[in-house]
Amino acid sequence: MSARLHEFADGAALAEGLADAVSAALAEGVAARGHATIAVSGGSTPKAFFKALSTRDIDWSNVTITLVDERFVPADNPRSNHLLVAENLLRDKAKAASFLPLYRAAESAEEAARIATADAAALGAPFDVAILGMGTDGHTASFFPGGSRLAEAISPETPRGVITMEAEGAGETRLTFTFTSLQDARLLVLHIEGQGKKDVLAAAEKDGPETDMPIRAMLRRAATPVDIYWAP
Numbered sequence: 001m002s003a004r005l006h007e008f009a010d011g012a013a014l015a016e017g018l019a020d021a022v023s024a025a026l027a028e029g030v031a032a033r034g035h036a037t038i039a040v041s042g043g044s045t046p047k048a049f050f051k052a053l054s055t056r057d058i059d060w061s062n063v064t065i066t067l068v069d070e071r072f073v074p075a076d077n078p079r080s081n082h083l084l085v086a087e088n089l090l091r092d093k094a095k096a097a098s099f100l101p102l103y104r105a106a107e108s109a110e111e112a113a114r115i116a117t118a119d120a121a122a123l124g125a126p127f128d129v130a131i132l133g134m135g136t137d138g139h140t141a142s143f144f145p146g147g148s149r150l151a152e153a154i155s156p157e158t159p160r161g162v163i164t165m166e167a168e169g170a171g172e173t174r175l176t177f178t179f180t181s182l183q184d185a186r187l188l189v190l191h192i193e194g195q196g197k198k199d200v201l202a203a204a205e206k207d208g209p210e211t212d213m214p215i216r217a218m219l220r221r222a223a224t225p226v227d228i229y230w231a232p
């Protein structure tokens with residue numbers, strides 16, 4: 001396990017520090033390849049970081065933002081990660097970025113996942129940046145303990161792309177990028193806040209099955225060492 005811990009005094013300092021690192025990685029991607037990609041998580045943690053990142057002066061017109069995972073709900077649903085990104089990141093300077101949604105108004109979540117997979121493949125791989133979150137149950141992305149397709153989602157054999165996931169505690173059916181899509185991002189970040197999440201991380205760093213705490217798949221097997229950003 002070769003994760004690096006970046007500690008900050010508070011959430012505001014973390015948001016600024018993470019926005020600095022992410023904007024530098026995106027600018028590097030644009031300079032090197034003409035275009036950069038970032039997959040971000042939803043949940044309650046990333047709001048301040050999104051707002052800080054949106055003010056950074058980079059060539060956003062050559063950046064595509066997508067989601068690590070999403071609920072199978074339209075973008076006007078208050079639980080939509082797309083809505084969270086629209087309100088907090090796709091503003092200020094970052095308004096010029098493109099956004100690739102995972103949700104599609106398709107007949108089924110499976111069909112939406114197929115469409116999102118095809119669109120994401122056109123972006124190329126790996127992502128320049130992937131920002132993971134973590135739930136208190138040790139889930140990351142929509143890799144939930146007990147999830148209907150957890151083994152497939154975290155398998156190194158499953159191709160890059162978006163798959164569906166159902167799990168108790170997940171609420172709606174989820175759409176999630178697979179482990180293989182995220183684990184080799186050029187900058188791979190785990191963004192967590194609060195002592196509770198630090199305790200969950202400490203538990204995840206102990207021995208035990210990945211299926212109990214799926215964040216272990218990233219901590220143990222990601223090709224890119226995970227940069228952990230934390231504040232109390």
Ligand SMILES: O=C1O[C@H](COP(=O)(O)O)[C@@H](O)[C@H](O)[C@H]1O
Nearest residue numbers: 041042043044045069133134135
């Ligand atoms: O369900 C989800 O939760 C996790 C963590 O969310 P938080 O509210 O504890 O920050 C998030 O990473 C994931 O994208 C989201 O779908």
